[in-house]
Amino acid sequence: QKEVEQNSGPLSVPEGAIASLNCTYSDRGSQSFFWYRQYSGKSPELIMFIYSNGDKEDGRFTAQLNKASQYVSLLIRDSQPSDSATYLCAVKEDSNYQLIWGAGTKLIIKP
Amino acid sequence: GAGVSQSPSNKVTEKGKDVELRCDPISGHTALYWYRQSLGQGLEFLIYFQGNSAPDKSGLPSDRFSAERTGGSVSTLTIQRTQQEDSAVYLCASRRGVSYNEQFFGPGTRLTVL
Numbered sequence: 001q002k003e004v005e006q007n008s009g010p011l012s013v014p015e016g017a018i019a020s021l022n023c024t025y026s027d028r029g030s031q032s033f034f035w036y037r038q039y040s041g042k043s044p045e046l047i048m049f050i051y052s053n054g055d056k057e058d059g060r061f062t063a064q065l066n067k068a069s070q071y072v073s074l075l076i077r078d079s080q081p082s083d084s085a086t087y088l089c090a091v092k093e094d095s096n097y098q099l100i101w102g103a104g105t106k107l108i109i110k111p
Numbered sequence: 112g113a114g115v116s117q118s119p120s121n122k123v124t125e126k127g128k129d130v131e132l133r134c135d136p137i138s139g140h141t142a143l144y145w146y147r148q149s150l151g152q153g154l155e156f157l158i159y160f161q162g163n164s165a166p167d168k169s170g171l172p173s174d175r176f177s178a179e180r181t182g183g184s185v186s187t188l189t190i191q192r193t194q195q196e197d198s199a200v201y202l203c204a205s206r207r208g209v210s211y212n213e214q215f216f217g218p219g220t221r222l223t224v225l
Contacts, residue, residue, distance in 0.1 A: 043216035103153040
């Protein structure tokens with residue numbers, strides 16, 4: 001069974017620091033990797049996606065992918081209280097329309 | 112433009128009753144997903160519609176669950192003879208098409224079965 005694993009947290013990070021969120025996946029055929037943010041009581045929204053090994057930066061967010069280790073991470077620089085949310089990792093095979101979702105990591109940014 | 116909408120936002124029902132949940136995807140989006148999210152859990156895939164193709168129903172947990180998508184737009188998820196374990200948030204998401212990856216989510220319907 002294809003699985004995506006995340007530490008449920010909560011992960012507590014002081015304001016202004018770097019928050020590091022990690023995700024591992026079991027299916028070596030996975031090709032696309034997504035990070036969604038979900039505020040409490042709200043629906044998920046896409047933050048970033050990454051396809052290639054290495055880093056992808058977008059503003060304060062950096063996604064890192066290591067296919068050999070089956071590992072994807074999300075770094076949030078200069079963390080803000082508004083970044084407090086649950087971060088969901090999802091992976092997809094190119095030939096498949098389904099996303100396999102992790103259970104999410106709850107991130108708390110402390111002022 | 113309008114995003115994905117779902118109704119009702121909250122539904123409380125008694126065990127054994129049937130419920131219908133509605134999803135209006137973003138106009139022009141050909142792909143539509145239904146998910147279930149229990150408290151503190153990730154998203155559980157239920158069903159997928161793409162254009163006029165036969166839906167992928169592989170995630171439906173039992174034959175009490177069914178879904179339709181009329182005219183390639185609005186979708187209805189029906190749960191018959193509801194059970195307490197059906198209590199969850201039901202999320203609908205739409206995607207522009209097969210060449211696009213981003214799923215846009217609706218606000219969800221919180222279902223409580225007493």
